[in-house]
Amino acid sequence: MASTFASLCSLLLIVSSVLVSSYFGVSEAQPSVPVVKGLSWSFYDSSCPKLDSIVRKQLKKVFKEDIGQAAGLLRLHFHDCFVQGCDGSVLLDGSASGPSEQQAPPNLSLRAKAFQIINDLREIVHSKCGRVVSCADLTALAARDAVFLSGGPGYEVPLGRKDGLNFATRNETLANLPAPTSNTTKLLTDLAKKNLDATDVVALSGGHTIGLGHCTSFTGRLYPTQDASMDKTFANDLKQVCPAADTNATTALDIRSPDTFDNKYYVDLMNRQGLFTSDQDLYTDKRTRDIVTSFAVNQTLFFEKFVHSMIKMGQLSVLTGSKGEIRANCSMRNSDNANYLSSVVEEDEESLSEF
Secondary structure, eight states, X not given: XXXXXXXXXXXXXXXXXXXXXXXXXXXXXXXXXXXXTTOXXXXXXXXXXXXXHHHHHHHHHHHHHOTTHHHHHHHHHHHHHHTTSSSSGGGOOOBTTBOOGGGSGXXXXXXXXXXXXXXXXXXXXXXXXXXXXXXXXXXXXXXXXXXXXXXXXXXXXOBOOBBOSSOOOHHXXXXXXXXXXXXXXXXXXXXXXXXXXXXXXXXXXXXXXXXXXXXXXXXXXXXXXXXXXSOXXXXXXXXXHOSSTTOOOEEESOSSOTTSOSSHHHHHHHTTXXXXXXXXXXXXXXXXXXXXXXXXXXXXXXXXXXXXXHHHXXXXXOBOTTSSBOOSBTTXXXXXXXXXXXXXXXXXXXXXXXX
């Protein structure tokens, strides 16, 4: 009888997995995502054929010293793309025209090291290939490798983005980056404007399987009263880390495997252990609950949908062709870069001397 019951349970799990896979259109192949005009899967095959290996080799060194930087790079790509498109504008320092996107409240917690890593990559790549690869593309590649090198899926990204010439204002940044206090309705409404659907929202939220959350982003769920959707033991543990609402401290976004890119984030949500309101409400809300469950029980499904959504997001409002530029320094526009301008003058003088 016991063996019959066990066999029945196994059969039900198999059937469930098949149904979930059919519902979401799971495939072993690379997801078929339309590529916007100007981007290409083989953009640098001629101009910088070893680009992928150069980036991955450098990031392996970085993550060997501190795997926590993977989350910082992934978040940097999100914050770049959601505001004004994937144009590297988040990398720009402020100027006489005003404070940069980095000074807007949602970006104050971006890791300073992440910006340095991107500029280091730019220096290495440009030294080997010349100034042909944009900082926006390097940010996309760094996010891709951050996922893969922390245990997640490997995938290709279409390339050919140009770097933006301007950064967004504080208000534009605030309007385009959903706060951790957002509920599912807010997330679905805001991201629908970027052509991202409910599955995209849940899949992209899975980026919280790595990284840290600041107390001030979730203590509203602890004080003055505890959020009813939060597990009590989990809440008590968080109160040890954040004894007051304004405590300056951090804790893991995913308590089960904080440095590994996997599907445990969704298991957290099913156990009422999501850190932010924007996380836990994905399981509370009936519109997204089944998607959360499907990812919690099927990591392969999560990986496939995450890749699909990342490639989709990575093409938001990109600049290509004659639009934008390829920065000589990721933190400043070429027109503000004295070293770049002097090098251009020298090149022009050398060209004239050849006549």
